[in-house]
Amino acid sequence: MSRAARTVPDVLAAVDLGSNSFHLVVARYSHGQLVVIDRMREMVRLGGGVGPDGRLDKVVAARALACLERFGQRLRDMHARSVRVVGTNALRISRRKQAFLERARDALGHPIEIISGMEEARLIYAGVAHTLPSEPGRRLVIDIGGGSTEVVIGEGYEPLLLESLKLGCVSLSQRYFPEERLSERRFERARLAARVEIEPMQTRFLQHGWESVVGSSGTVRAIGECLHERDPQATAITAEGLDKLVAEMARASHCRELELESLTEERRPVFPGGVVILAELFAALGIEQLRMAEGALRDGLLHDMVGRLTDEDPRERTVGSMERRYHVDTAQAARVEATALGFLAQVAESWELDDPHAELVLKWAARLHEIGLDVAHSGYHRHGAYLLENADMPGFAREEQLLLARLVGAHRRKLMLTGVEDLIPPWDRLAIHLMLLLRLAVLLHRGRSATALPPIELTARARTLEMRFPARWLKDHALSVEDLHQEIEYLRTQDVKLRIYSGSRAAAE
Numbered sequence: 001m002s003r004a005a006r007t008v009p010d011v012l013a014a015v016d017l018g019s020n021s022f023h024l025v026v027a028r029y030s031h032g033q034l035v036v037i038d039r040m041r042e043m044v045r046l047g048g049g050v051g052p053d054g055r056l057d058k059v060v061a062a063r064a065l066a067c068l069e070r071f072g073q074r075l076r077d078m079h080a081r082s083v084r085v086v087g088t089n090a091l092r093i094s095r096r097k098q099a100f101l102e103r104a105r106d107a108l109g110h111p112i113e114i115i116s117g118m119e120e121a122r123l124i125y126a127g128v129a130h131t132l133p134s135e136p137g138r139r140l141v142i143d144i145g146g147g148s149t150e151v152v153i154g155e156g157y158e159p160l161l162l163e164s165l166k167l168g169c170v171s172l173s174q175r176y177f178p179e180e181r182l183s184e185r186r187f188e189r190a191r192l193a194a195r196v197e198i199e200p201m202q203t204r205f206l207q208h209g210w211e212s213v214v215g216s217s218g219t220v221r222a223i224g225e226c227l228h229e230r231d232p233q234a235t236a237i238t239a240e241g242l243d244k245l246v247a248e249m250a251r252a253s254h255c256r257e258l259e260l261e262s263l264t265e266e267r268r269p270v271f272p273g274g275v276v277i278l279a280e281l282f283a284a285l286g287i288e289q290l291r292m293a294e295g296a297l298r299d300g301l302l303h304d305m306v307g308r309l310t311d312e313d314p315r316e317r318t319v320g321s322m323e324r325r326y327h328v329d330t331a332q333a334a335r336v337e338a339t340a341l342g343f344l345a346q347v348a349e350s351w352e353l354d355d356p357h358a359e360l361v362l363k364w365a366a367r368l369h370e371i372g373l374d375v376a377h378s379g380y381h382r383h384g385a386y387l388l389e390n391a392d393m394p395g396f397a398r399e400e401q402l403l404l405a406r407l408v409g410a411h412r413r414k415l416m417l418t419g420v421e422d423l424i425p426p427w428d429r430l431a432i433h434l435m436l437l438l439r440l441a442v443l444l445h446r447g448r449s450a451t452a453l454p455p456i457e458l459t460a461r462a463r464t465l466e467m468r469f470p471a472r473w474l475k476d477h478a479l480s481v482e483d484l485h486q487e488i489e490y491l492r493t494q495d496v497k498l499r500i501y502s503g504s505r506a507a508a509e
Contacts, residue, residue, distance in 0.1 A: 008309045009082040011037075013075055014301035017104075017112065019047030019090040019146030020170050020270060021218060022064070024071045025298045034130075034302050040074065042067045043266045047090040047146040047170040054095035061100055068107035075109055081309075081356075084301050086123075086397070087114045089147030089168060101424070111424065113397035117164025121150035122314075122394050123300035125159040128216050130303050131295030137211030142281060142290065143297070144219040144274050146170035151201065151281070153208045161208050167197045169219045172273030180255035180269055187250045187276065194280040202284045214293040218267070219274035224292055225262040236291040239282050246279050304395070314395030319364050322391070326371035332448050337366035339453060340441035344434075347460035351433045352426070361400065362434050365407040369442060372408075385409030399424050403431060410435045411442050415490050436465060436496065443483050464497040471503035 008029050016023040026038040044067050049060025075083055091097060091114045105111050115123070124143045132139075138160070141152045147168035153161040176190035215224070215237065227241040228234050234241055252258060255268045263271060281287065307313055323330060340362050348354040372383030389405035396404075406419055420431050444453055457468040467484075474481050488498045 008306055009079065011078065011082060012302055012305050013078055013083045014298040014305070015071060015075075015083070015085040015108065015110075016296070016298040016301065017046065017064075017085065017087040017091065018297070019088060019148070019168055020045055021146070022046075022067050022071070023296070023298045024074060025302065026074070027302050029306065034306065038074070040071060042070075045146065045170060045270070047168060048174060050090055050094045050147075054093060056090075056094050056097060056100055064100075065103055065107050068104050072108045080110060083110045084305055085110050085112045086120075086297075086301060087112050088120050088145060088297075089117070089166075092117070092398075093147070113399055115397050116392065117148055117150065117166075118162050118392045119394065119396065120145075120148070120297060121152050121162040121164050122159055123304060124150050124216055124297050125152040125154050125162070125300065126157070126303050127295035127297055127300030128214060128293040129154060129157045129295070131299055132214065132293055135212070138209065140205070140210040140213045140285070140287075141216060141293070142213070142220065142278070143216040144169055144277050145217060146270065149277055149281075151205065153205060153210055161205065163201045163205070165197050165201070167194055167277055169270040169274035169277065172276060173270045174273075176276075177255075177272040180272075182249055182252045182254060182257075182272060184250040187246065187272075190273065190276045191280055194276050195284070198280055198284045205285060213287050213290045215278075215290045216293050216296045219270070220278060220290070221292055222263065222267050222271060223275060223278055226260050229260055229262045236289050237278070238289050239287060242275075242279050242282055246275060249275065315360075315364070315393075315400075318393050318395050319367055322368055322371060322393075326368075326374040326387070328367070328370055329448075330367075331450070332445065333367045333370065335445045335448075335450075336369065336438075336441045337363055339444060340366045340437050343437045343441060343456075343458055346458040347433070347437070347465070350460040351430070353430060353433060355426075358430070358434060361403055361407065362437060365404055365411070365434070365438055366441065368404065369408050369411050369438065381409055381412050399427075403427050406431055407434055407438055411438045413490070415439070415494050415496070417494060432463075432494070432496070433460075436491070436498075439487065440467070443487060444480060446479070446483060463495060464499070466499045466501065468501040469503075474500070474502045 011026060011028055012034070013024065013026045021041055021043045024040040025036055027034040027036045044064050046060060046064050049057035051057060085108060101112055125141050128141050138153055138155045141154065143150045145168050147170060149165040149167045151163045151165065152159050172190055172194065176186050176193070220237070223245070224237050227237055227245060231241060249258065249272060255271065304314065323333065341359060344353060344359060344362055348358070368388065369384060370380065371387055372380035375383040385405040385408050388401055388408055393401055403423055406423065410416055415435065417432065421428055423431055454470045454473050459466040484500050491498050
């Protein structure tokens, strides 16, 4: 069994740092089922604090950190592998956020993953699908967040078509309805802006089709509650009811004039933007009725955690899919993987790589290190790095993709550490060790032979690695000796020492 394989903890927690609200959900895992035992939610409006220059406002950052301190108290006694924390659009677009992320990690006691819009859509669908009764046919899922809107078509637990629109209730409300001011002209301008964002995905979604429509998130739920207040017989959001709400709001000059008891003070400033987005989605996709789902991103996170700890890790499916798509020589990848992981087992303690994530990332990098060959042989390591950094990779957080890209980009030729400083701790410091293990595994399998390598002993200290080969093996493998000599020179430029021994005698330094 892999050192990364583990049983599912009894209690799991997921934290969703949304652009509008922060959510914490804690669930007990029992007999293959997740049962929610605690929820916390605070409207932080992080997205409203990201300025035009991409910097996070200090007041908003302080409000966010205060919330995370409270969440952190609830999570204080939970083990790291029992908790996942993800950030969405506000943290995707903000610049110079490293200091905030470090303070947020200290407040929570757990690191924060920043996920892509497509990964957000996938997790939202997972949360919705696992909390709805099983039903035949395709469903359309809509989630309106503070900084982005996710739209997904799926069947059962499987998403089929995903889209993340750069359109959120916070950003749209701030731009077109500042200080909660309303007017017919403001609604016209806001709806046009929403239409421009929605139009490129309209045809693809209509071609796929669906049998039912469900909504997730507080914004959609708030709209449903307001429509139910106007019509107590309403059990879903209908196109007719939504049109009436838009018309009523367009006639008003301020949100306070709406006289909707279900519209809370904290929701009111971002409500107009949410209504506009949903109205335009209804119009563009011809939706007649939408019902609410209880599940959301945080619920999807919980189910994703269970999958990662069992045999349903979506990241494994993604890696397998990329191997097939880019025509990877899987036999060669398996040889490199086995050697790299064997090396890791020997140096994990000395190089502080005993985190199970190190094994997973090294394994995936070994399996994908040649995907760039499908683009061009020349510089294929750089092509592979580009693909990994920019591809949609379901299940992977942005930081995981960056780490994979850095490893693959550095697996041959000169050792380049460009971009390593962008990795989150501790990988900004430890990535060089994983790079070295991958480089050596690739080097020793250059001949692509099915013949197994002999036992090779590794000893690691700081930025020094010693390799001891069986007696005479190096004499019988002149090409490997030459490659190892070249590797010594490559590593020396980064102040890394590689020492090679044959039996008990030093062969080179």
